[in-house]
Amino acid sequence: MPDTEEKKCRRDIDHLIASVSEDELGELAELFKIFGDSTRIKILYALFSGEKNVTEICEAIDMNQSAVSHQLKILKTSKLIQSRREGKSVVYSLADDHVKTIIAMGREHIEE
Amino acid sequence: MPDTEEKKCRRDIDHLIASVSEDELGELAELFKIFGDSTRIKILYALFSGEKNVTEICEAIDMNQSAVSHQLKILKTSKLIQSRREGKSVVYSLADDHVKTIIAMGREHIEE
DNA sequence: GCATCGTATGATAATATATTCATATGAATA
């Protein structure tokens, strides 16, 4: 009898979390720490709908430019976002789809 | 032509992250903040293999009892773990599967 | 070159967080 999709998924997850070293757990904590700030989460969420420059991000989340730039740097260092210069402005975008997935999982947990 | 599993999954995620209120983003940040500490991640990971009492957790992650108890309280308040008394000891276990999923997603991101 | 717009950054102050120490509570048992 073939596995259900759910069973397959469960097994994948179990495989992903098996044999995690202490170092990796530390890295994981560092990663989640990045998500654990409402300013940064708002920035990430603002980028869900597509790339934005710094000024646009500031408007979207209603925070001043300096605070946003500081957090953008942290997000970029963590490789959650990427940037490119376009004339006078710098345009930011999500680095990959894991950001969306991680936030979606978090939301699932909250909604229970 | 029917959707692939991957397409379905992508659509589910997009749905989950659409229309998130500012309050919800704050709750999300609070949730991820819990994962963003290496002691707490270690505790959660220690519970992946099954329930443990406080003493066993202390041994598993090599931290003193007081520090562990403080973090256990935070994890329990966030509903990531649950507990029950068993004689002199208190046994802790993961509250649901989302914990595993969230950590698995984090690990996927790191491994790139 | 100079002014201006957009962004980045360093220093500071305010706040939050984790660990430790001491001690309290709670359950079992002699």
Added chain:
DNA sequence: TATTCATATGAATATATTATCATACGATGC
């Protein structure tokens, strides 16, 4: 009930983190 084992908790210290302010940097246009 006095003692011991297991866990919880309050206070204090140490550390980390964030927003703000001032200012610097980079690109564009005059």
